[in-house]
Amino acid sequence: MGQVLIRLDQVSVSYGRVEAVHSVSLSVAPGQIVSVIGPNGAGKTTLLSATMGLLRARGGLEFLGENIREWPVEQRVAAGLVLVPERRELFADMGVEDNLLLGAFQRYLKRDRRINSTLDEVYTRFPRLKERRVQLAGTLSGGERQMLALGRALMGKPTLLMLDEPSLGLAPIIVREIFHILAGLRQDGVSILLVEQNARAALQVSDYGYVLETGEVALHGQSDELAQDQRVAASYLGAARKGNP
Amino acid sequence: MDFQIAALLAQDGLTNGAIYALLALALVLVFGVTRVIFVPQGEFVAFGALTLAALQMGKTPGTVWLLLGMTLAAAVLESYRCGRAGTWRRWPREMLVLAAFPLAVALASYFLAPLQLPLWAQVLLTFCIITPMGPLLYRLAFQPVAEASVLVLLILAVAIHFVFVGLGLFLFGAEGSRTPPFGSGGFEALGVNVSNQALWVYAVSSALIVALYLFFGRTIFGKALRATAMNRVGARLIGASPNFAGRLTFTLAAALGAASGVLIGPITTVYYDSGFLIGLKGFVGAIIGGLVSYPIAALGALLVGLLESYASFWASAYKEIIVFTLIIPVLLWRSLTTTHHEEEE
Ligand SMILES: Nc1ncnc2c1ncn2[C@@H]1O[C@H](COP(=O)(O)OP(=O)(O)OP(=O)(O)O)[C@@H](O)[C@H]1O
Numbered sequence: 001m002g003q004v005l006i007r008l009d010q011v012s013v014s015y016g017r018v019e020a021v022h023s024v025s026l027s028v029a030p031g032q033i034v035s036v037i038g039p040n041g042a043g044k045t046t047l048l049s050a051t052m053g054l055l056r057a058r059g060g061l062e063f064l065g066e067n068i069r070e071w072p073v074e075q076r077v078a079a080g081l082v083l084v085p086e087r088r089e090l091f092a093d094m095g096v097e098d099n100l101l102l103g104a105f106q107r108y109l110k111r112d113r114r115i116n117s118t119l120d121e122v123y124t125r126f127p128r129l130k131e132r133r134v135q136l137a138g139t140l141s142g143g144e145r146q147m148l149a150l151g152r153a154l155m156g157k158p159t160l161l162m163l164d165e166p167s168l169g170l171a172p173i174i175v176r177e178i179f180h181i182l183a184g185l186r187q188d189g190v191s192i193l194l195v196e197q198n199a200r201a202a203l204q205v206s207d208y209g210y211v212l213e214t215g216e217v218a219l220h221g222q223s224d225e226l227a228q229d230q231r232v233a234a235s236y237l238g239a240a241r242k243g244n245p
Numbered sequence: 246m247d248f249q250i251a252a253l254l255a256q257d258g259l260t261n262g263a264i265y266a267l268l269a270l271a272l273v274l275v276f277g278v279t280r281v282i283f284v285p286q287g288e289f290v291a292f293g294a295l296t297l298a299a300l301q302m303g304k305t306p307g308t309v310w311l312l313l314g315m316t317l318a319a320a321v322l323e324s325y326r327c328g329r330a331g332t333w334r335r336w337p338r339e340m341l342v343l344a345a346f347p348l349a350v351a352l353a354s355y356f357l358a359p360l361q362l363p364l365w366a367q368v369l370l371t372f373c374i375i376t377p378m379g380p381l382l383y384r385l386a387f388q389p390v391a392e393a394s395v396l397v398l399l400i401l402a403v404a405i406h407f408v409f410v411g412l413g414l415f416l417f418g419a420e421g422s423r424t425p426p427f428g429s430g431g432f433e434a435l436g437v438n439v440s441n442q443a444l445w446v447y448a449v450s451s452a453l454i455v456a457l458y459l460f461f462g463r464t465i466f467g468k469a470l471r472a473t474a475m476n477r478v479g480a481r482l483i484g485a486s487p488n489f490a491g492r493l494t495f496t497l498a499a500a501l502g503a504a505s506g507v508l509i510g511p512i513t514t515v516y517y518d519s520g521f522l523i524g525l526k527g528f529v530g531a532i533i534g535g536l537v538s539y540p541i542a543a544l545g546a547l548l549v550g551l552l553e554s555y556a557s558f559w560a561s562a563y564k565e566i567i568v569f570t571l572i573i574p575v576l577l578w579r580s581l582t583t584t585h586h587e588e589e590e
């Protein structure tokens with residue numbers, strides 16, 4: 001294992017002939033929150049999808065010291081790599097609790113007996129979900145849906161949690177709640193790779209940051225230093241949030 | 246038509262309808278999880294009935310050879326895959342998982358068939374022969390093209406249907422078979438003769454439907470299959486792989502097909518090519534349920550059975566036409582009432 005949980009080494013990802021991510025190198029150490037910020041279409045979602053195995057990647061992809069590039073998605077999930085996708089991908093016609101339990105599907109396969117205690121933990125973290133345990137996921141509000149997506153991911157007991165824009169489309173007060181929860185997760189030892197357009201909040205909560213522009217890493221550094229950087233301040237920390245029409 | 250005839254026709258119609266309902270449920274399940282319109286489901290029915298008939302005559306059923314052939318093909322495919330990926334270390338285990346059950350079943354059939362086992366043992370053996378064909382078929386035919394469009398998958402399903410009918414003729418010959426009824430006789434209720442055979446069909450179908458309901462509602466595997474049908478990406482992200490879901494679905498479909506075949510064997514004479522018409526009636530039921538709703542599909546299949554039964558009384562020459570014409574108003578009604586969901590992905 002050593003010092004690095006996940007390492008991307010010159011990873012490139014293409015859609016057909018079009019390359020959307022060009023040799024990106026990045027790593028996350030245990031216990032860290034690492035954020036990736038960048039404008040619309042920079043390739044952030046593409047990068048996470050390839051790391052999860054939904055898209056093919058070229059280059060090096062190591063998780064817990066193993067080369068996972070050819071692994072299927074389910075094997076990565078079983079190893080502790082879990083993604084909360086940009087579109088949430090919840091099971092809309094199922095209840096909240098079923099969605100959560102399905103998040104532990106790989107653990108059922110491994111006959112893990114601690115699933116119910118994880119469910120209690122998730123309910124403690126998100127009391128709102130407990131209130132709505134039988135409600136259909138498709139009828140939840142945007143914020144509740146995001147909590148459910150997070151909760152479902154946590155049910156898998158991730159070693160590394162990857163989040164694609166957890167604040168997308170949420171009211172500021174809920175955004176604050178979500179980031180508060182992320183900070184809490186870090187306290188509990190969950191490592192996080194966080195993709196965000198809300199650069200200010202992301203840099204505040206994270207230890208290290210990468211700026212992705214047109215599929216390449218434009219800048220990277222300690223989050224507090226990045227937040228001071230002229231270019232970052234000009235492009236991403238302006239008064240108006242970039243990307244919102 | 247007096248009340249007695251009407252009641253008898255209803256009994257017949259519900260008996261067939263219950264069997265069509267099992268087919269309709271299998272079709273909805275397969276379509277939901279894998280997007281395959283599973284035309285060859287009817288062939289599992291015919292194979293089930295013919296397998297049981299062969300066992301009753303003390304012969305090794307031809308489907309045993311089909312099972313062995315499919316296992317061999319899957320073994321070759323898997324070896325090729327191991328070779329390309331360079332994972333020979335896993336090869337012995339893969340082969341064991343793949344071939345152990347089919348080989349055991351084939352041996353058992355070969356030695357047990359001449360012994361004239363009791364009926365329940367023959368039924369069990371029939372299930373053991375037909376059910377593994379489901380996941381094998383998925384592995385051989387559908388898994389390699391799982392991402393293809395619905396149309397491509399349908400064309401593949403039709404092709405498999407033809408292959409299976411051809412193999413059916415080769416393995417079982419052109420003569421039809423009929424298996425003896427499970428229960429002879431019956432009793433009188435309200436002046437109507439209720440046959441024990443019909444009761445058997447009702448009981449077994451209902452039990453299977455309840456079992457399916459519990460499976461999908463209560464077990465994690467059932468929920469994972471529903472999840473796959475609802476949101477493919479979401480299912481992959483929780484670690485329920487499409488291959489896993491496909492194989493499990495096809496296992497269930499083959500088992501339901503075998504059940505339908507065992508149940509329909511004593512009712513009609515089944516030939517190697519009878520599966521298509523039977524499957525089509527299940528399909529009409531499934532269409533009434535829009536290929537998504539299990540309860541409406543099952544009710545639709547019962548309706549098909551009833552309609553067929555009464556049609557055969559009034560206009561027996563036209564009964565198939567009447568049943569299949571039903572599909573037109575149903576499609577019209579569905580296209581007018583269903584709001585179209587945008588295809589995700
Ligand atoms: N399925 C696809 N097929 C072809 N091109 C795609 C596909 N998905 C994304 N792209 C392209 O790849 C590039 C990167 O997209 P990506 O979704 O990764 O950006 P992003 O950084 O996540 O943007 P946003 O902040 O808007 O979510 C874009 O130019 C996009 O148009």
Ligand SMILES: [Mg+2]
Nearest residue numbers: 044045046086
């Ligand atoms: Mg994105």
